[in-house]
Amino acid sequence: MTDKDPSLKHLPQSASDYIEAVIKKMRYRKTVRADVRAELLEHFADALGKCETDEERQKLAGELIIEFGDAALLARLIRRGKRRCRSLRQKLLAGCIQAIGVIAILFSLYTAWFVTGKPVVETDYLALLNRMHRDAKGVVSDDQNARLDYDKGMEVFADFDEEESEVIESYAAGLSREPLTNDQQALVDKWLDKNQSSWGHFVAGSKRPFFYHHAEYGSENLENELSQLAYPIHYFWRPIRRIACWRIWRALEQGETDQALQDCFVMLRMARQLSENSYWMVEHMIAIISTRESLDLMLHIVDTNQLSPAKLKQLQKQLTEFFPDGYPMITLCMEEMKMSGLDYIQHNYTSNGSGGGHAIPSSFKKQYRYKDWPEVIRVPWCTVRSMALATRDETIAMLTKTDDYIIKDVQMTPYQFKVNGSSAKEFVSKISRLKFPDFNAPVMRRRSDMAFQMKAYHEAAIAILALERWKLDKGRYPDRIDELVDGGYLAGLAMDPYSDGPLIYRKTNDGFTLYSVGTDFDDDGGEHGTDSEGKVVSWINKWNIESGDAVFWPIE
Numbered sequence: 001m002t003d004k005d006p007s008l009k010h011l012p013q014s015a016s017d018y019i020e021a022v023i024k025k026m027r028y029r030k031t032v033r034a035d036v037r038a039e040l041l042e043h044f045a046d047a048l049g050k051c052e053t054d055e056e057r058q059k060l061a062g063e064l065i066i067e068f069g070d071a072a073l074l075a076r077l078i079r080r081g082k083r084r085c086r087s088l089r090q091k092l093l094a095g096c097i098q099a100i101g102v103i104a105i106l107f108s109l110y111t112a113w114f115v116t117g118k119p120v121v122e123t124d125y126l127a128l129l130n131r132m133h134r135d136a137k138g139v140v141s142d143d144q145n146a147r148l149d150y151d152k153g154m155e156v157f158a159d160f161d162e163e164e165s166e167v168i169e170s171y172a173a174g175l176s177r178e179p180l181t182n183d184q185q186a187l188v189d190k191w192l193d194k195n196q197s198s199w200g201h202f203v204a205g206s207k208r209p210f211f212y213h214h215a216e217y218g219s220e221n222l223e224n225e226l227s228q229l230a231y232p233i234h235y236f237w238r239p240i241r242r243i244a245c246w247r248i249w250r251a252l253e254q255g256e257t258d259q260a261l262q263d264c265f266v267m268l269r270m271a272r273q274l275s276e277n278s279y280w281m282v283e284h285m286i287a288i289i290s291t292r293e294s295l296d297l298m299l300h301i302v303d304t305n306q307l308s309p310a311k312l313k314q315l316q317k318q319l320t321e322f323f324p325d326g327y328p329m330i331t332l333c334m335e336e337m338k339m340s341g342l343d344y345i346q347h348n349y350t351s352n353g354s355g356g357g358h359a360i361p362s363s364f365k366k367q368y369r370y371k372d373w374p375e376v377i378r379v380p381w382c383t384v385r386s387m388a389l390a391t392r393d394e395t396i397a398m399l400t401k402t403d404d405y406i407i408k409d410v411q412m413t414p415y416q417f418k419v420n421g422s423s424a425k426e427f428v429s430k431i432s433r434l435k436f437p438d439f440n441a442p443v444m445r446r447r448s449d450m451a452f453q454m455k456a457y458h459e460a461a462i463a464i465l466a467l468e469r470w471k472l473d474k475g476r477y478p479d480r481i482d483e484l485v486d487g488g489y490l491a492g493l494a495m496d497p498y499s500d501g502p503l504i505y506r507k508t509n510d511g512f513t514l515y516s517v518g519t520d521f522d523d524d525g526g527e528h529g530t531d532s533e534g535k536v537v538s539w540i541n542k543w544n545i546e547s548g549d550a551v552f553w554p555i556e
Contacts, residue, residue: 014058019040019044025076026075026079047064117360125343136279147211150211151236198239210276213280316462319458331411334407410445470484516552518543518547529546
């Protein structure tokens with residue numbers, strides 16, 4: 001007799017045990033089990049009701065149990081019968097519940113398999129880039145590496161004290177600097193004197209045939225990812241730039257024009273070392289700044305001093321020989337960009353086995369946009385996000401094709417890019433952002449524009465020197481700039497990166513104007529460009545304009 005159901009107490013023990021066994025083995029809903037129990041109870045009660053003694057009840061109960069058969073088999077038959085008798089709605093609901101359960105189990109197993117995947121780092125792209133960079137720089141003997149001299153210069157570099165800082169840091173050593181007082185001049189001269197030895201090493205380094213830096217991962221780059229590489233070139237570039245600019249200004253204020261020009265060429269030689277045959281974008285960007293400042297100061301010297309025809313010819317020859325094939329472009333840097341992308345993939349995507357070649361969820365947890373999310377939201381979101389991304393092989397194929405388009409784009413001048421459009425942008429626009437990570441094609445375009453701008457500025461400076469020579473030789477400026485080519489003063493016309501022709505030359509009553517149509521691609525007659533607020537942009541920031549022209553000459 002069982003205590004689970006008082007209604008079974010009047011039955012023989014064998015009958016109650018049998019009914020309980022059938023109900024237990026049904027494994028069905030509670031309400032259905034209760035109905036079946038009631039039916040079996042009623043059947044046994046009706047059959048045993050005519051028995052007069054317990055012996056008869058026990059015997060008949062055993063016979064009935066034999067007729068019903070095995071409890072497990074009976075339970076299975078009853079369960080099937082109940083299922084067949086369900087309504088269509090009940091059957092659909094039960095099917096959905098079962099399907100959801102199966103899906104949940106399979107998804108849990110898949111998630112466990114997915115999140116256990118680990119990335120496999122197969123290629124040392126930094127070592128590969130260092131080797132390619134060394135070969136491109138033509139490194140045969142480390143004794144000729146300018147880096148050695150720059151390091152020596154930094155060892156003896158004397159930083160400014162608090163009093164010197166008020167002048168050296170507060171006054172920009174550029175064309176917009178206000179004149180110094182006598183006391184301020186003394187402070188600057190004192191600081192420059194302390195750095196004579198340092199400057200000597202910097203000058204010696206600038207005369208070396210190449211600059212090569214073996215890049216290494218910093219201790220803060222725990223993942224050793226190429227995309228997070230901190231290139232420590234700034235530690236010696238800033239002191240060189242600071243000393244050079246102040247030496248040039250003090251030389252000009254003391255009437256030492258030749259010395260000022262020599263120091264301009266120190267900065268220009270360093271720019272050439274950095275930009276020629278370089279795979280590192282940071283070297284190109286620093287070279288562009290150094291080249292721009294050197295040319296700014298040179299043209300300022302030409303504008304404010306009466307240089308002889310011989311000196312102008314010498315300067316023109318030096319500038320022409322500096323970049324005989326034109327200012328270096330950033331094409332080699334595309335290799336750094338491509339390898340950075342491939343290195344990111346191998347650090348953040350699984351290879352084979354667990355994970356199935358997908359992005360690991362922790363790769364999204366690194367991203368700035370998710371760093372402040374609560375962990376309970378961020379972890380499942382990053383997991384689902386990584387599941388949605390394309391596989392490693394698909395992403396590599398997409399990255400390779402995108403990079404090929406970007407390389408074609410950055411080789412076009414800004415004008416050609418405007419006319420032909422961006423094949424990389426068109427390709428990327430067709431790619432689902434939910435399937436592939438976002439790569440910075442627009443950044444490369446901006447940096448390419450800067451290189452084309454510097455190429456035009458270098459050629460413009462050479463043309464300006466040729467025009468000044470013509471004026472001193474003939475007493476007037478030419479009516480057309482191509483007269484310089486015909487007369488042997490200029491090898492060729494400087495091309496405008498923002499048009500399909502050369503830089504525009506206009507002879508004026510008191511001189512001439514030489515300019516590019518600028519970033520709005522519109523010829524405004526040589527009017528100095530303006531910013532987004534309509535204010536005229538300074539001559540040294542000639543390219544940072546919203547409208548108007550990028551004017552090289554005259555200097556304002």
